[in-house]
Every structure is written in structure tokens, then in C-alpha cells.
Amino acid sequence: MDTRTGLPVVGMVGGGQLARMTHQAAIALGQSLRVLAESPDDSASLVAADVHIGTHTDLAALREFAKGCDAVTFDHEHVPTAHIAALAAEGVKIYPGANAILYAQDKRQMRERLSALGAPVPRWRPVTTAAEIADFAAGLAGADSPAGWPVVAKAVRGGYDGRGVWMLDDLAAAEALVATGTELIVEERVPLRRELAVLVARSPFGQVAAYPVVETVQRDGICVEVLAPAPDLPEALAVGAQQLAIDLANALGVVGLLAVELFDTGTGVLVNELAMRPHNSGHWTIEGARTSQFEQHLRAVLDYPMGETSLAAPAVVMANVLGGEPGGMSIDERLHHLFAADPGARVHLYGKQVRPGRKIGHVTVLGDDMAQVRVRAVRAARWLQEGRQ
Amino acid sequence: MDTRTGLPVVGMVGGGQLARMTHQAAIALGQSLRVLAESPDDSASLVAADVHIGTHTDLAALREFAKGCDAVTFDHEHVPTAHIAALAAEGVKIYPGANAILYAQDKRQMRERLSALGAPVPRWRPVTTAAEIADFAAGLAGADSPAGWPVVAKAVRGGYDGRGVWMLDDLAAAEALVATGTELIVEERVPLRRELAVLVARSPFGQVAAYPVVETVQRDGICVEVLAPAPDLPEALAVGAQQLAIDLANALGVVGLLAVELFDTGTGVLVNELAMRPHNSGHWTIEGARTSQFEQHLRAVLDYPMGETSLAAPAVVMANVLGGEPGGMSIDERLHHLFAADPGARVHLYGKQVRPGRKIGHVTVLGDDMAQVRVRAVRAARWLQEGRQ
Incomplete structure (x- = not known):
């Protein structure tokens, strides 16, 4: 509890863009995210008021960081489960717990558990x-x-x-x-039609809220676009995918966000991966859903009731901005051109040094027609990435 | 320019909720707002990474603060015009300029200038x-x-x-x-039907973007609700009000936001007040417009092209949360109840100590039907204010 405001303090381990965007959401809730970052130049360190410098593998640093936090959570899945369990045993509310995050850390254990649960897997x-x-x-x-x-x-x-x-x-x-x-x-190798993702959030109380199913477009194994809602997805399949994610969140005892990446085989879905944190497939929710995934994650780990997950527009597309080749037009100059070219594009830059292939930001476009919205989002991301349309 | 990110640094004088919400907007643009606050406990100080403590009447403090800023702007209108002029003369890009902000500081000069411009005034x-x-x-x-x-x-x-x-x-x-x-x-005393407001943003280049005209509902001289768009406003009157605000922004040489508060007399409008900063009548834009007033203000003072101002839903209502009597249910407990009662209400808390009548936050609700949306927004604000519906 922050005695200055009477509102809770959430600590997030990791100072990347997920913590950065969670801090934005925390501000609206009257909070200020506490961040455990590796460096003062990390994406979240650049913008948050309450930054501790330390490493997520250092139990003493985690213990010190957790003091005064109403809940502790993560912007990545690399904290050793033994550390998470140790802190939980000491009374720290740390989510997701060791017994859940295990399945986001270890693909073998994840596959074994999902198989045992009867979930569809390759x-x-x-x-x-x-x-x-x-x-x-x-x-x-x-x-x-x-x-x-x-x-x-x-x-x-x-x-x-x-x-x-x-x-x-x-x-x-x-x-x-x-x-x-x-x-x-x-x-x-699954003969897949496309990839889908479902994002749900679960609170300690057990409330689960599911976002609409989205299509994720990958290139070289990196997510480059997310289409919300997934176009031409039969209602039964969409509901089934949401139910699957809700069931998994319950079965694994997840608290916070659970992103379930799916293969759409044309006749059904298979679970590809699990993530237990704000996820790239949910960045579209900042403007595209009534409650952003970042606020939802905070609400979940604080055991607040979940926020509404419905779409804010008929068609929403998020396109990642990857670092291009160094040199050429500056990022600031690119931003000028993009804003002139598309005044409706919503830009999110992470304050990161540009390196080829590195996710340095994303763009979201909302509208009525998925094809048009997609063209705009992809063009906007390309502008920021390459300094040209 | 922040050498770590290659993106500009905006300094905002004043650490209130307007700076707090501008910081949220700055994060998306890859920036971190630099704040000149009176105290480390100010609303924006609690959440921003780059906080200088100082007073807006201290020229030396302002000069020191401005170093390294690509642009300097304000969360209030109390900086002496002589200081603004002095900094501008030294090469600081400080907006709005002394010759503009004068008309937001001094009601006599404002009335004289508006009268001379032929603008409708009481x-x-x-x-x-x-x-x-x-x-x-x-x-x-x-x-x-x-x-x-x-x-x-x-x-x-x-x-x-x-x-x-x-x-x-x-x-x-x-x-x-x-x-x-x-x-x-x-x-x-103008026999008025209601109060309206128009928000525009103007860049140094001279681009002006106008938001839809809103209705502002006042109680005891304090804005309690904002309805966007203003219900039942004839198109000609709406366009005329926007044109008036655009003309005033140009005539006064405003850079940044200009809020024009209007009396709707039933047959036309009269200008009540001017504000040159993010304004309470524009808080609805965070979720309710494609570009929030806070991002728009940053874009304006940095001479970026302006963002799209269109509504994100047919009906948007913002209701202020004023501090209630101390005691009773804690603000955190109230938040739990509100989130359970209305999962779609968008809450913004400013991290301020509760004092009776003090603006401590606001709630925004979006939807299709203005009457329903208004009921929800008012009820949500009352929950946070009084701990009851």
C-alpha cells in the first residue's frame, strides 16, 4: 500500500516494454508500478518513478524488491520457480505462482501437463x-x-x-x-491454416475474463501482425478456443494473464505455446478493447474484478515495429512522416535502441473494415521500421 | 533529444494530474515527460521518471529545467509571462508563448482582445x-x-x-x-441553456485540429460531467463553434491546446473562458477520441502533425471524481466495488490525497446511447466519491 495514495503497489520483475506499458496502465489506477530492472536504460526504467536495479535470478534482490509490494509479478518468465516458491512461502503475493509459471518456462512439462489434461496438442x-x-x-x-x-x-x-x-x-x-x-x-509439423491466440486473465478469487480470439501473423518465428477479432473464425471454434484457455487457466491455477497460442488446422485448434504475462498478441487491447491487457493483468494480480474485454471497434490490427538497418532517417523523422501520412495510427515506441529485428514498438489501427485497417497498420509499421512506405 | 532513445524531451511545468496524464501519453510516443513539480508527492511526481523539484515563479529554476528539453510547456497557467518571454528570448521552445498565454491568465485582457477580434462575448x-x-x-x-x-x-x-x-x-x-x-x-449574467466547450490543438507550423464540441455540466462552478458529443447540437452551431476556436487559436498564436468554454444561449454561443493546456473538458478523449488531448498537446508543442480527433464511440461521458468526506470505505475498497458493478467503466485516479471537493480522478464510459452512458458514468464517479451508488 502506498501511504501517500491509499492504493496498492505492484512490483514487476523485468524492465522491458511489457513493464513499460503496464506502468502506463498502473497510472490510471492511481498506482505507480515498481520495476526491478537490469539497467537504468531499460525500456521501463526510462519512464517509471520507482525503479530498483537488480537481477531476477538473485533471490536477495527479489526479496528486497518485494518489500512493501501488495503483489509481485513478471514481465518475462525467467525467474527461477524456486525463488518464486521461496517468496510465496515468506508471504509475498507473487503471481503467477511457481506451480503455474513452470508450464510457461518448460515446454516438456507444459506438453506433459496439457496431454494429461486432454488438451489438444501436436x-x-x-x-x-x-x-x-x-x-x-x-x-x-x-x-x-x-x-x-x-x-x-x-x-x-x-x-x-x-x-x-x-x-x-x-x-x-x-x-x-x-x-x-x-x-x-x-x-x-502441423499442417496449419494459420495461428490464433486467446488471452485470458484470472484472479486469485477465480474470476476469468477472456478476450476475443485473434489471428497472429508470424514471419521468421516473430509475430508481426495481430488481427482482432480473427477474421472468418466460426463462432463455435472461437467459443471453443476461449473455453480451452479458461479451462487451462483454471487447471494450471494461473493468476494474471495467460496467452494461449494456437494452431488453426482448419478443423480445430492445437495448443502451440503458453505465456503467463502481458503478451505481444494482446497489445491491440490498449486501444482496441475496453480494458487493456496491462490493466487486466494488474487487476488480476490485485484480485480486483476483471474489466470488460469487448472490442472497441469492429476491426483492430496491431503491427510490430522491428528495428531496421541502422542509419537513414531518424526515428523521430519517421514519426513525423507517419503522423502526416496517417493521423489515426496509434503509435507505441518502447524507448529502445534500434537493432535489426528487435521489437522497438508497435502500431495499432482501428476501423470498420479489416482489410483496410490491416493495410494501414502494416504501412504504418513499415514507415517506422524502414522510413518508407 | 534523449540520446538513449533518439526521441524528444518535453518539459512540463507543474506536477498535477494534467502532467501525470501527459506522461502516460509521452510513454507511447517513446518519450518520458520531464516534470517541474513543487513536491515529490505531486500527482505527476509519483509516476514520472524525470522529476525536477522547483517553483514555476523561479526564473533560475525554469532556466535549469529547460536545459535539454526540446520543448517546454505547462500543466497550469501561472508561470509569469515575463519568465516565458525571457526563456523564449534565450532560445527555449516554450509553448504557449507569453503573447498567447496572457489571454488565459488575465480575464480583462482576454475580454478586450476577444472584443477587438469580434468574437461573441457577454x-x-x-x-x-x-x-x-x-x-x-x-x-x-x-x-x-x-x-x-x-x-x-x-x-x-x-x-x-x-x-x-x-x-x-x-x-x-x-x-x-x-x-x-x-x-x-x-x-x-447570460441566460444560458447550457455550457459547451471546444478543444483545439495548434502546432508552430500552424496546423489546427479540432475535437468534437462537448457539453460541460457544472455544479458550484466545478465541471462535474462532460458529454461528447454535445447532445442535440445543431450541425451549424457545432461547426461554428469549432471554427471560432480555430480562429481564436490562430489569432492568439496559441501553440498546444486551446480549450474554449462557451455559453450556449439557444440561439448562438458566447465565449466564457479560455484555457491553454490539457483541460478537464478534454479528459474524455483518452478513450473517447482516436487521439487523446494529452498526446495531441505533445504533438503540437513538438510540431508533429496532429492526430485524428474523431470519436471512438457514438456517446462518451466523463464524470469527475471529487474528494468526499474523509473516513468510511477506503478508495481501494471503492474501486473493488466499482469494478464489480461496472466492468466497462474506465477509471483514472490521480494519486491525490482525498480532500472534500478536490478533483481526485475521473471516470469515462463509452457506448451507443448517451442517456445510458451518462447514468453509468455518474454512478461510477459517485461510487468512487461516496462509496455508494
């Missing part, structure tokens, strides 16, 4: 040798793919934005990957 | 004696008001939220007020 198995991968591929062989190859290998821990995921075409590729010593699972 | 005159006030009242006498009284007296400088405005019923009241030594103007 065929998969843990592997330690190239022979096991080949054996798995052989088991997949069928009419679609006589050899079973290619298969998808994933690092059990630490992957993000396309890192830690490999498409293996043959035994030689499997042998090379296994030789790196990375702990792996393998999965079938 | 009948008025400067006065120094009670006899002059009585003489003015006698001059107003007509069919509607045989005696001319009551008349409205206004302090030339320093009034806000109903302070510095007096309704004078007779000579005795005039004598008592004049005896206080306050510099005064008097105006006719």
Missing part, C-alpha cells in the same frame, strides 16, 4: 538422441509425408521470438542439433 | 468601484431583469474551479467584494 515427445528424433519422424510417416520429416525441434527452456525452434529435415540435421547439448522435445 | 467591463458595478447593472436593465442585477464579477487573475467568480445581487454585495481589493471585471 504429437510430440521428449528426445535426447538423434535416433529418437528419427524414430519419432518414422512414427509420423503417412500419406501427407511419406518420410515423416521434417519435424519441429524445440528447446525445452529459454526460447522466444523464433529462437529455440528448429525445423529438422533429416537425420543429419537432428544429429547436428543434438550435438549442441540442448534439452529438446520434438513435435510434428 | 457584455462586460473592467471595474474598480462598486458604483461602476451598479452603473454596469443599470445599463443591463431590460425586460428580462428590470434592475439589471444580478451581475457576475470575476477576478482578473487566479480564478479556477469556481473560485474568483461571484454572483452579485446588489450594491451592498458589490461594495463588499470591491473592499477586498481584488482586481475585477463584471459581466452580464
Whole structure:
């Protein structure tokens, strides 16, 4: 409790853009987010009033940081579960808990748990040798793919934005990957129509609120666009996907946001990944939903009743701005041109140094027609990214 | 320019809720607002990363504050024009300039200038004696008001939220007020149907963007509700009011926001007051317009192209939350109840200590039906204010 305001203090471990945007949401709720950042130059450090410098793997730093916080949460999933459990045992309200975030940290445990829960997942198995991968591929062989190859290998821990995921075409590729010593699972390459995502928030009380299902467009394993709502999604499939996410949030005991990334196979969905924090697939909610995912996450970890999740416009598109090649037009100059070209584009910049491929911001466009809105969002992001349309 | 981000630094003099909400907008633009606050406990000080403590009447403090700012602006209108002019002469981009903000500081100069420009204003005159006030009242006498009284007296400088405005019923009241030594103007009491407001933003380049005309509902001289768009406003009157505000912004050379408060007499409008900063009548724009007034103000003072001003929903109502009597349910408990009662209400709390009558936050509701939206907004504000519906 902040004695100056009579309102709660939420601590967020990690100082990236998710903490930065959560701070914006905290301000409206009369709060000021407390941030544990690695550096005073981190995205959130640049804008928050209450920044502690420290590392998320340092239990003493976490313990000190948690003092005076009404709830502690995360802008990433890298805090060791042992630390989370230790703090919870000491009475810190820390969400999501160790028994939940585990499934966002460890893909093998996630796959095992989802399989046990009967949730739809791709065929998969843990592997330690190239022979096991080949054996798995052989088991997949069928009419679609006589050899079973290619298969998808994933690092059990630490992957993000396309890192830690490999498409293996043959035994030689499997042998090379296994030789790196990375702990792996393998999965079938799902013949997918597109990718979807569902975002839900769950409070300690157990209330769960689900956002509309969105389509996520990936390029090189990185999310580049999010379309809300997912176009041409049959109602039954949309409701089923939301119910799946709600069931998972309950079954895993998630508190805070849960993003469920899905493969749309055309006949149903399969769970690809889980994330337990504000998620790139939910950035559109800042303007595009009545309650942003960042406010919703704060409400969830503070056990406030959840906010309305309905769309603020018939069509909403979020496009990520990735760092382009250095040089050329400055980011400020690009912003001038974009604002002149599209006065309705909503820009979010994260205060990050531009590096090729790095997410440095996003743009959201709202409107009535998905095709038009998408063109505008993609064009706006390209302007910021490349300094040209 | 912030060398860490390559994006501009805006300094705002004053650490109230307007600076607090401008900081939220600055974050999206990749910036961090620099705030000159009186105290580390000011509304904006609680949430901003870059807070300087100092007083707006101290030229040396202003000069130090302005160093490294790409533009300097204000969350109030109390900075002496001589200081603004001095800084501008030293090369600081400080907006609005001394020659513009003068008309938001000094009601006599404002009335003189508006009269000279031919803008519609109530009948008025400067006065120094009670006899002059009585003489003015006698001059107003007509069919509607045989005696001319009551008349409205206004302090030339320093009034806000109903302070510095007096309704004078007779000579005795005039004598008592004049005896206080306050510099005064008097105006006719306009038989008004309602109050309206128009918000425009103007850039140094000269681009002006106008928001839809809103209705402002006052109680005891304090704005309690804002309805956007103003219900049942004839199109010609709406366009005329916007054009008036645009003309005034141009004529006065305003850079940044200009709020024009209007009396709707049923047959036309009269200008009541001018403000040159983010304004209470524009808080609805945070969710209710494509571009919030806070972002628009930043875009204006940085000479970015203006953002789209269109409504995000057919009906938007903002209701102020005033401090209630101390004691009773805590603000945090009230928030729980409100969120349970209306998951779609958008809450903004300013981090201020509750004092009776003090603006401590506002609530915005969006929807299709103005009457329903208004009921929800008023009820939500009352919950936060009184802990009951």
C-alpha cells in the first residue's frame, strides 16, 4: 500500500516494454508500478518513478524488491520457480505462482501437463538422441509425408521470438542439433491454416475474463501482425478456443494473464505455446478493447474484478515495429512522416535502441473494415521500421 | 533529444494530474515527460521518471529545467509571462508563448482582445468601484431583469474551479467584494441553456485540429460531467463553434491546446473562458477520441502533425471524481466495488490525497446511447466519491 495514495503497489520483475506499458496502465489506477530492472536504460526504467536495479535470478534482490509490494509479478518468465516458491512461502503475493509459471518456462512439462489434461496438442515427445528424433519422424510417416520429416525441434527452456525452434529435415540435421547439448522435445509439423491466440486473465478469487480470439501473423518465428477479432473464425471454434484457455487457466491455477497460442488446422485448434504475462498478441487491447491487457493483468494480480474485454471497434490490427538497418532517417523523422501520412495510427515506441529485428514498438489501427485497417497498420509499421512506405 | 532513445524531451511545468496524464501519453510516443513539480508527492511526481523539484515563479529554476528539453510547456497557467518571454528570448521552445498565454491568465485582457477580434462575448467591463458595478447593472436593465442585477464579477487573475467568480445581487454585495481589493471585471449574467466547450490543438507550423464540441455540466462552478458529443447540437452551431476556436487559436498564436468554454444561449454561443493546456473538458478523449488531448498537446508543442480527433464511440461521458468526506470505505475498497458493478467503466485516479471537493480522478464510459452512458458514468464517479451508488 502506498501511504501517500491509499492504493496498492505492484512490483514487476523485468524492465522491458511489457513493464513499460503496464506502468502506463498502473497510472490510471492511481498506482505507480515498481520495476526491478537490469539497467537504468531499460525500456521501463526510462519512464517509471520507482525503479530498483537488480537481477531476477538473485533471490536477495527479489526479496528486497518485494518489500512493501501488495503483489509481485513478471514481465518475462525467467525467474527461477524456486525463488518464486521461496517468496510465496515468506508471504509475498507473487503471481503467477511457481506451480503455474513452470508450464510457461518448460515446454516438456507444459506438453506433459496439457496431454494429461486432454488438451489438444501436436504429437510430440521428449528426445535426447538423434535416433529418437528419427524414430519419432518414422512414427509420423503417412500419406501427407511419406518420410515423416521434417519435424519441429524445440528447446525445452529459454526460447522466444523464433529462437529455440528448429525445423529438422533429416537425420543429419537432428544429429547436428543434438550435438549442441540442448534439452529438446520434438513435435510434428502441423499442417496449419494459420495461428490464433486467446488471452485470458484470472484472479486469485477465480474470476476469468477472456478476450476475443485473434489471428497472429508470424514471419521468421516473430509475430508481426495481430488481427482482432480473427477474421472468418466460426463462432463455435472461437467459443471453443476461449473455453480451452479458461479451462487451462483454471487447471494450471494461473493468476494474471495467460496467452494461449494456437494452431488453426482448419478443423480445430492445437495448443502451440503458453505465456503467463502481458503478451505481444494482446497489445491491440490498449486501444482496441475496453480494458487493456496491462490493466487486466494488474487487476488480476490485485484480485480486483476483471474489466470488460469487448472490442472497441469492429476491426483492430496491431503491427510490430522491428528495428531496421541502422542509419537513414531518424526515428523521430519517421514519426513525423507517419503522423502526416496517417493521423489515426496509434503509435507505441518502447524507448529502445534500434537493432535489426528487435521489437522497438508497435502500431495499432482501428476501423470498420479489416482489410483496410490491416493495410494501414502494416504501412504504418513499415514507415517506422524502414522510413518508407 | 534523449540520446538513449533518439526521441524528444518535453518539459512540463507543474506536477498535477494534467502532467501525470501527459506522461502516460509521452510513454507511447517513446518519450518520458520531464516534470517541474513543487513536491515529490505531486500527482505527476509519483509516476514520472524525470522529476525536477522547483517553483514555476523561479526564473533560475525554469532556466535549469529547460536545459535539454526540446520543448517546454505547462500543466497550469501561472508561470509569469515575463519568465516565458525571457526563456523564449534565450532560445527555449516554450509553448504557449507569453503573447498567447496572457489571454488565459488575465480575464480583462482576454475580454478586450476577444472584443477587438469580434468574437461573441457577454457584455462586460473592467471595474474598480462598486458604483461602476451598479452603473454596469443599470445599463443591463431590460425586460428580462428590470434592475439589471444580478451581475457576475470575476477576478482578473487566479480564478479556477469556481473560485474568483461571484454572483452579485446588489450594491451592498458589490461594495463588499470591491473592499477586498481584488482586481475585477463584471459581466452580464447570460441566460444560458447550457455550457459547451471546444478543444483545439495548434502546432508552430500552424496546423489546427479540432475535437468534437462537448457539453460541460457544472455544479458550484466545478465541471462535474462532460458529454461528447454535445447532445442535440445543431450541425451549424457545432461547426461554428469549432471554427471560432480555430480562429481564436490562430489569432492568439496559441501553440498546444486551446480549450474554449462557451455559453450556449439557444440561439448562438458566447465565449466564457479560455484555457491553454490539457483541460478537464478534454479528459474524455483518452478513450473517447482516436487521439487523446494529452498526446495531441505533445504533438503540437513538438510540431508533429496532429492526430485524428474523431470519436471512438457514438456517446462518451466523463464524470469527475471529487474528494468526499474523509473516513468510511477506503478508495481501494471503492474501486473493488466499482469494478464489480461496472466492468466497462474506465477509471483514472490521480494519486491525490482525498480532500472534500478536490478533483481526485475521473471516470469515462463509452457506448451507443448517451442517456445510458451518462447514468453509468455518474454512478461510477459517485461510487468512487461516496462509496455508494
